[in-house]
Every structure is written in C-alpha cells, then in structure tokens.
Amino acid sequence: MTIDLPRIADDPRAREALANVRVLYTDLDGTLVAKGGSVLADASAEPSIVVAEQIVALNRAGLAVVPISGRGRLQLRELTQLLGWDGYIAEAGGIIVHGTGLQFDDRVDLGTWTDDAIPSGESPFQAINRVRAAETLMEAFPGRIEHYAPWQLDREVSLLLRGCLDTAEGQAILDTLPLPVDLVDNGVLRSYGSLTCRDMLPHAYHVVPKGVCKARAIELDLAWRGLTRDQAAAIGDSATDLQMADAVNVMTLVANALESGGVVSGLGRDPRTNVWRTAGERTEGWAEFARTWLDAAR
Numbered sequence: 001m002t003i004d005l006p007r008i009a010d011d012p013r014a015r016e017a018l019a020n021v022r023v024l025y026t027d028l029d030g031t032l033v034a035k036g037g038s039v040l041a042d043a044s045a046e047p048s049i050v051v052a053e054q055i056v057a058l059n060r061a062g063l064a065v066v067p068i069s070g071r072g073r074l075q076l077r078e079l080t081q082l083l084g085w086d087g088y089i090a091e092a093g094g095i096i097v098h099g100t101g102l103q104f105d106d107r108v109d110l111g112t113w114t115d116d117a118i119p120s121g122e123s124p125f126q127a128i129n130r131v132r133a134a135e136t137l138m139e140a141f142p143g144r145i146e147h148y149a150p151w152q153l154d155r156e157v158s159l160l161l162r163g164c165l166d167t168a169e170g171q172a173i174l175d176t177l178p179l180p181v182d183l184v185d186n187g188v189l190r191s192y193g194s195l196t197c198r199d200m201l202p203h204a205y206h207v208v209p210k211g212v213c214k215a216r217a218i219e220l221d222l223a224w225r226g227l228t229r230d231q232a233a234a235i236g237d238s239a240t241d242l243q244m245a246d247a248v249n250v251m252t253l254v255a256n257a258l259e260s261g262g263v264v265s266g267l268g269r270d271p272r273t274n275v276w277r278t279a280g281e282r283t284e285g286w287a288e289f290a291r292t293w294l295d296a297a298r
Helices: 012-018 050-060 073-082 124-130 133-140 167-176 214-225 239-246 256-261 261-271 282-297
Strands: 023-026 064-067 087-090 095-098 105-109 146-147 158-162 179-188 203-209 232-236 251-252 275-277
Touching: 012 251, 023 214, 050 167, 050 282, 064 073, 073 087, 073 095, 087 214, 095 214, 095 232, 124 133, 124 158, 124 203, 133 146, 133 158, 133 167, 133 232, 133 282, 146 214, 179 239, 214 232, 214 239, 232 239, 232 282, 239 261, 251 256, 256 261, 256 275, 256 282
Parallel strands: 023 064, 023 232, 232 251, 251 275
Antiparallel strands: 087 095, 095 105, 146 158, 158 203, 179 203
C-alpha cells in the first residue's frame, strides 16, 4: 500500500494550523533521537547539532515541548531537564509530570479502572504482575515474548515486554485476565534479546490499564495546561504515535515512519486530514518540523 502524505513544510494548511500551536508532544526513539539514542547526531547517527539547534530555538521562542514515551519516569526526568523543558509523559501515557526538579506535580492515569480496582498501596504495574500478564503471554506464545530487560525495572504503570506478536492475538489472551488491560505496540526494536522468532522484527509492547494511551494522556495534559487541541501538535514514527492525531491539531510523521507496516495500515484504515510527513528521517525530520513550526509561529 502506498500512502501519499503532504510534506508539512510545503503545505499552507499545515502552516496555518501551526501558527496557533503552543505545545509539541514528541516521541523519542526513532523521532527525536538518532540510532543509538543521541540528540547530537543526524539520521545516520553521525555527529551533528541539527536537532540541538532547533531545541534551543524553540526554547528561546517560549514554545513548549513535552516528551511522550514508553520510557519510565527516571529516564524522562533526566532527559527533560537536560533539554530545558518543563514536563513529560512517561510509560506510554500512564504518568504525566509537570516540573523536573524537587518541585513537581504528577498524575498517574488508571484509564478505565475505578479507584477500587486494585488494593490501596498497590501500583498498576504491581497489579498487572499480580494477575500474571507476562507469564500468560509467554505461555501462549513461547519464544515470541519476553521481559524487555533491563528496562522493565522500576515501572509504575506499564509492564514492558519485547516480542514478535500480532497485537490482536496478544490482546485476546490478555482479555482472559481478571483485570482489564491493553496490549500496546510501541514500535520496532533493534535487538531480539533471547527471542527465537525471526519471521518479523521484534517490537516493544506495553501492558497498561485499559484505556491508557498517548492520545488520552495528551488530552489530560492539555486540560491541565489550560490549552486546547488547536494549540497542540505531535510528532512520531510508530503506529502508537499515529494515534496521537486524535488528540492534536497537527500530527507529523518523520519519514522513517512510513517504513512501518503498522503506520501504513493505520493510515489506510483510518485516513486523517491532520497528518503530515517530513522529508527527513528521525532527527533530521524532527528538526525540519521544528523549523516549520518556528516560521509559522512568527
């Protein structure tokens, strides 16, 4: 399937929408950072300040950037503080934080779970482990799913796994558990770990309380900030990131996103009028978006 998305830098309609945007929700891996995880590199992972220059320019213009990622709280707090930003959304939408120093406010989203869904003092992560979500998937799909070590440690809301699963098939297994949870595909990984599957690339998966997702987290964060959807944009590279289009006015995919079968099928299944692309991949695409946003905001 071929998807023809307009390039954001060339579309007057996108620039008009970007003029009102005051906050950008950005994915990290495959989007803001290069292969290997650096912001001081270009799309080919060669040393470059292409992204750093645009981060500084956005900060000087007073435009907010919020990392939104499957990474945990500790990882995102350090990154956010280093880049001069004021908040982040961790664990695939489960944790929303304003502030990065000793003074901060945070909110944990339970999705559709009621307040009495889990015992007092038990975290969503502990509850998901208590009902044996990981073990249930591993028993159903031997060799195709495992803990994503060591990043599965120090979690609060989501269980982090690595695997080669059809998301719908995995969700059907999880639907047999006594707690309602969702299986979220957070994109392609570079390493198989100890997985034995080789018929597809490995993906990162989150098991989260039902309803928890990046789009919902953006809606909650915008309300907290006193902003509207028209004042928000998002950028990413995966099918999970594409869902953010439902919560913002401008959704942008970096060029490498169109290499993802999940992204292409998602766009084909549910065409959206507020999705654009960059010409550049990863960091260079992110910088391209930032320049376009700055020009529109001026």
